[in-house]
Amino acid sequence: MAVLHLHTNTARLHTATVEYNHRLKPGLFLLALLNTELATQSLPAQFLTIKVGDTHSPLLRRPFSIFNASKIAGMAPRVEILYKVVGQATRIMSHLKAGDQVSILGPLGKPYPIEGVSPLLIGGGTGIASLHFLARRFLDKLIVPKILFGARTEDELIPLPELGRAEIHLATEDGTVGFAGDVVTLAKEHLPGAHDAVYACGPREMLSALKEVIPSTPPCFISLEETMACGVGACLGCSVQLADGSYATVCRQGPVFRIEELRW
Numbered sequence: 001m002a003v004l005h006l007h008t009n010t011a012r013l014h015t016a017t018v019e020y021n022h023r024l025k026p027g028l029f030l031l032a033l034l035n036t037e038l039a040t041q042s043l044p045a046q047f048l049t050i051k052v053g054d055t056h057s058p059l060l061r062r063p064f065s066i067f068n069a070s071k072i073a074g075m076a077p078r079v080e081i082l083y084k085v086v087g088q089a090t091r092i093m094s095h096l097k098a099g100d101q102v103s104i105l106g107p108l109g110k111p112y113p114i115e116g117v118s119p120l121l122i123g124g125g126t127g128i129a130s131l132h133f134l135a136r137r138f139l140d141k142l143i144v145p146k147i148l149f150g151a152r153t154e155d156e157l158i159p160l161p162e163l164g165r166a167e168i169h170l171a172t173e174d175g176t177v178g179f180a181g182d183v184v185t186l187a188k189e190h191l192p193g194a195h196d197a198v199y200a201c202g203p204r205e206m207l208s209a210l211k212e213v214i215p216s217t218p219p220c221f222i223s224l225e226e227t228m229a230c231g232v233g234a235c236l237g238c239s240v241q242l243a244d245g246s247y248a249t250v251c252r253q254g255p256v257f258r259i260e261e262l263r264w
C-alpha cells in the first residue's frame, strides 16, 4: 500500500521573532512567530520544530503543528502554534515574550490534501491545531467544514474564535459541555452523512478507535503526532508500521496518512 507522497521541499532554518505568547487557559498557550516565509509557505498538517533557549538542554528541537499561518495586508506575517505545557521544552516556551528570537526548522512534513466540499474534521485535545489551520483554508474557499472537537473536560477545550463560520460540535468525556462522551462516539452520529472527506488528529487511542468505526468511504486522512527526535527522516525514531508490514517515518513520509494505510 502506497504512502501519500505529496510535495513540499521548502523546509529550512529560520529565526523568528515572538509577537505574542498568550496564555489561553492554565497550561495552554498560543505562540505567534513573525516570519514571512513560514507564513507564506506553510500548509495545514505541516509542522515546525522549535529549539527553545540557547543552551544544550533541552538538546532536541520539539515539533508543533501549525495552528494558523496568515499573511494579511497591513498585518505582520505570522505563524501561530497552540501548545500545552507537558515538560521541559514547553515549560521554557511558556516564558517566551514579545521580541524574543527562536530558531525554527520548517515547514516540515506533508500537508493534508484539501478535498471535497463537505469535509468532516475530528479533533481531540491539541490535535485540533492542524485541523484549525485546515478549517481556515476551507473557509477561505467558502467551504464550511463540520468540526467535531473533543476533550476530557470543558477546561481542556480550546477556544476557536476564528472558526465562527464553521459548524462546530463539542464533546467532553465528563459531560461538562456539549455531547457527553468521547469525540469518536460523537463522530458515529455524523458518519458518513453527506461528507466527502474526513480529517482527524488527536491522541493515538482516539485515532485507533476512529479506525474501528470509520466507513471505507469517504477518504479519511489522519495526522499523527508521534514522538520525534530529528524531525527530518534521519533517525527513524518516529517510524510507524504500515498495513503492508513496511515502515514509514511520520516526520518525512507523514504526518498525514490515509487511515487504512497504517497497521493498528
Ligand SMILES: Cc1cc2nc3c(=O)[nH]c(=O)nc-3n(C[C@H](O)[C@H](O)[C@H](O)COP(=O)(O)OP(=O)(O)OC[C@H]3O[C@@H](n4cnc5c(N)ncnc54)[C@H](O)[C@@H]3O)c2cc1C
Residues within 6 Å of the ligand: 047, 058, 062, 063, 064, 065, 066, 081, 082, 083, 084, 085, 086, 087, 088, 089, 090, 091, 126, 129, 130, 224, 225, 226, 227, 228, 255
Ligand atoms: C508532528 C507533531 C505535531 C505536534 N503538534 C503539537 C501541537 O500542536 N501542540 C502541542 O501541544 N503539542 C504538539 N505535539 C507534541 C509536542 O511535540 C510535545 O508535547 C513536546 O515535544 C513536549 O516537549 P517537552 O520537552 O515539553 O516535554 P517532554 O519532556 O519531551 O515530554 C513530556 C511528556 O510528554 C510526552 N510526549 C512528548 N512528546 C509527545 C508526543 N508527540 N505524543 C505524546 N506524548 C508526548 C512524553 O512522553 C512525556 O511523558 C506535536 C508532536 C508532533 C510529533
Ligand code: FES
Residues within 6 Å of the ligand: 227, 228, 229, 230, 231, 232, 233, 234, 235, 236, 237, 238, 239, 249, 250, 251, 252
Ligand atoms: S524523527 Fe527522526 S526520522 Fe522522524
